Structure formats: C-alpha cells, structure tokens
C-alpha cells in the first residue's frame with residue numbers, strides 16, 4: 001500500500017477563502033480536500049489551529065549558481081527558501097557565466113537537478129550582445145527573458161538604457177520580458193555630483209537620492225510606452241516608487257494583462273528611515289526609498305496595480321557589503337523571511353491572509369503560466385506551507401540558513417512561524433530539520449495556454 005499524508009483539521013488559505021478541512025497527499029499530488037476518513041496507510045499531521053498555504057512561488061531570486069557560489073548556491077539558498085515556506089523559485093541570469101545561451105541555461109538546470117531542494121526555473125539573460133539570437137529562439141525553452149543584474153559583469157547592458165535594443169526585443173520576442181527599470185544615465189549623473197562632495201564616503205542614506213525616483217519613473221514609463229506600441233509582454237521587476245504605481249492598471253484580470261509588475265518584500269519592509277541603523281546592509285538596486293513610497297507600494301499591492309510579491313533574494317558576503325559606497329555590493333538575502341514579513345503585516349492589520357496568498361502563490365503561477373502549481377487544488381502538485389500564526393521567534397545568526405551568514409533582519413521578532421514545508425508531496429522542512437536527499441523539479445509552464 002502506498003504511503004499517504006493526511007493533514008487533518010487545518011485552516012486552508014486558498015483562492016480568496018479561509019476554511020477548515022483535511023488535505024490528503026499521495027504520489028506528490030493533492031488527492032483530496034474536505035472531510036477525509038483516516039486509513040491505515042495515512043501518516044497523520046494534526047493541523048488544528050494551524051494555517052495551510054499553497055507553497056510560496058518566488059518570481060525573482062539570485063541563488064548565485066554557477067560561479068558566484070561564495071555568496072550562495074542552489075543548495076544553500078533553496079534550503080533557506082524552503083524554511084521560509086518557498087517551494088518554487090525563478091532565478092536570475094547574472095551568474096558567472098551570465099546565462100545568455102540555451103547551453104548555459106541547460107547547464108543551470110543540470111546543476112539545479114542535483115542541488116535544489118525546491119522547484120526551479122530560470123530566466124534567460126538578454127542584453128545587447130545576444131538580442132539577435134534571443135529573438136530567434138523557441139520561447140518554450142525558458143519561462144521568460146530578463147536583463148536583471150547583468151550590469152554586474154558588463155555595464156550599460158540594461159535594457160532601460162538601450163531603447164533601441166528594448167524596442168527590437170519588444171517588437172520580436174513573444175516571451176515574458178522582465179526588466180530592471182532604472183536609467184543608469186540619471187544614476188551616473190547623481191553619482192558624479194555626490195562623489196564631488198563626499199569622495200568615496202557617500203553615506204548610505206543618499207543611495208535613494210542617487211538611484212532616484214526620476215531614474216525609476218522615466219525608465220518604467222519609457223518601457224511601458226514601448227511595450228504598448230509593440231503589444232509586448234512586459235513585466236517590470238521590483239518596483240520601488242509610489243509614482244510608478246500609477247503607470248499600472250487594475251481594471252483587468254491578471255490573466256489578460258500585457259504589462260505587469262511586482263514589489264520585493266524589502267521595499268515594503270524598509271524605508272529611508274532605516275539607512276541610519278543599517279547603512280550599506282540595505283543598499284539595494286533599485287534603492288529603498290521613502291516612507292511615502294513604501295506606503296504607496298503597499299496600497300498599490302492591495303489595489304491590484306502590483307501583481308506579485310518577490311524577494312529579489314540577492315546574497316553577498318558581509319565583507320562585500322561593509323565597504324564604502326561605490327565598493328559596497330547592492331543586494332541582500334531575504335528569501336528565508338519574506339513570508340514572515342508579510343505575516344507580520346497581517347498581524348498589524350495591513351493585509352489579509354487571502355491577499356498574501358494571492359500575491360505570493362496564485363499570481364506568480366498565473367503570471368508565469370505554471371502548470372498545476374500555486375493553488376491548493378485536487379490534482380495539483382502538493383507544494384504546501386504549514387504556518388503557526390501564534391509562535392513568536394527572533395531572527396538571529398544561529399537560525400539563518402544563508403551561506404553568507406547574515407540578514408538585515410537580525411534582531412527582528414516575528415509573531416508567526418513556518419513549521420512545515422512540503423515540496424512535491426515530500427515533507428522537506430519539518431520544525432527546523434530537513435530532508436536533504438530529495439530534489440525539486442523543473443517548473444512546467446504553458447507556452448500558449450494561460451492558467452486560470
């Protein structure tokens with residue numbers, strides 16, 4: 001008799017509803033939801049008083065494999081992700097080498113199949129060098145194309161700085177085009193002005209002045225105008241300003257949208273008030289901006305102008321971070337604590353559990369056309385996250401799973417705890433312990449059909 005897991009009497013948060021039910025898992029799939037009779041082959045989990053979410057799907061991470069594995073790798077960071085309730089992720093192309101060809105993409109899939117505990121997919125990188133090949137490629141080979149972070153190895157390759165390349169891509173590429181939207185020419189002008197005043201010692205609090213609202217807004221506006229002209233499928237990554245939120249629509253369902261966007265959790269959590277305390281540790285690109293921006297982003301998320309929450313998990317070593325302004329790397333690790341941050345907002349009455357699940361589970365699956373993930377439905381992959389909403393704990397060095405060993409959230413107390421995470425029906429994370437010998441799967445997605 002095959003083994004099955006029966007989660008009993010648990011509070012499901014799914015598809016805009018909250019209800020108490022039992023969930024039966026077998027052969028990697030959700031078999032049944034409702035009131036279920038116990039059978040001898042059932043492993044029982046008592047879900048009384050606990051909440052069950054579909055596993056979180058993180059639409060933007062940098063797990064650093066291959067080539068930058070001193071910062072993190074597909075094993076360490078996927079493990080941290082799972083402890084944070086994340087069961088699937090899409091990783092960015094700014095590794096070494098950059099993922100600019102189908103061959104390097106295949107190599108990354110191969111590494112993930114041997115190292116990633118969570119389900120995975122990857123963006124194909126696009127820049128000025130490979131645009132001609134990208135527009136000829138069969139788009140069923142990748143979930144989307146992106147330029148995110150590629151300036152780390154080659155400056156000036158961001159699409160936002162190259163309107164002709166962007167236009168060529170939008171006119172010809174049928175894939176989702178996910179762009180990092182900042183105008184480097186504005187950033188460089190601001191950098192120069194601050195350098196003249198401070199030399200290399202620019203205080204971190206000026207990061208949002210250098211990587212300004214103007215730089216973000218102008219880039220996003222131009223990308224949207226070009227995408228509309230060519231009817232391209234554009235996704236703007238990690239939005240940071242209240243001003244940009246007004247460029248997006250909420251009067252059509254996500255499934256019909258040609259232009260979508262996301263917010264990364266640190267832009268909801270931190271504001272310019274935190275630079276004094278945390279300095280370069282919260283230096284991200286695009287920058288953490290003002291309290292008004294942070295509030296505007298949350299409002300736009302609740303209003304459905306912003307479609308997704310991602311982490312943009314971007315680990316660097318402490319040594320790489322604690323440098324003077326120009327030397328300090330932008331980015332920080334977040335994937336282990338994203339759901340926790342959002343649940344804390346729930347505790348503060350700022351967002352509902354249903355909305356969290358919509359933005360972190362359902363919408364990533366819909367937007368990236370994933371097959372049978374992102375919902376608690378019969379026949380879907382059993383990617384599930386069990387949460388205790390009333391179990392306080394504090395982020396500390398000892399409970400971090402990131403290879404880089406630090407977090408900008410150290411010392412933060414959360415009121416909710418992720419207790420168990422199932423990936424493809426396997427209980428990979430169980431109250432602080434891991435099953436480390438079962439790897440995730442490549443995420444299936446439809447190239448034409450859309451998920452409802």
Ligand SMILES: NC(=O)N[C@@H](CC(=O)O)C(=O)O
Pocket residue numbers: 062094148149180283284285286312314315330331332
């Ligand atoms: N977000 C960041 O500040 N850094 C990212 C790159 C990026 O997303 O631009 C990284 O790879 O470190």
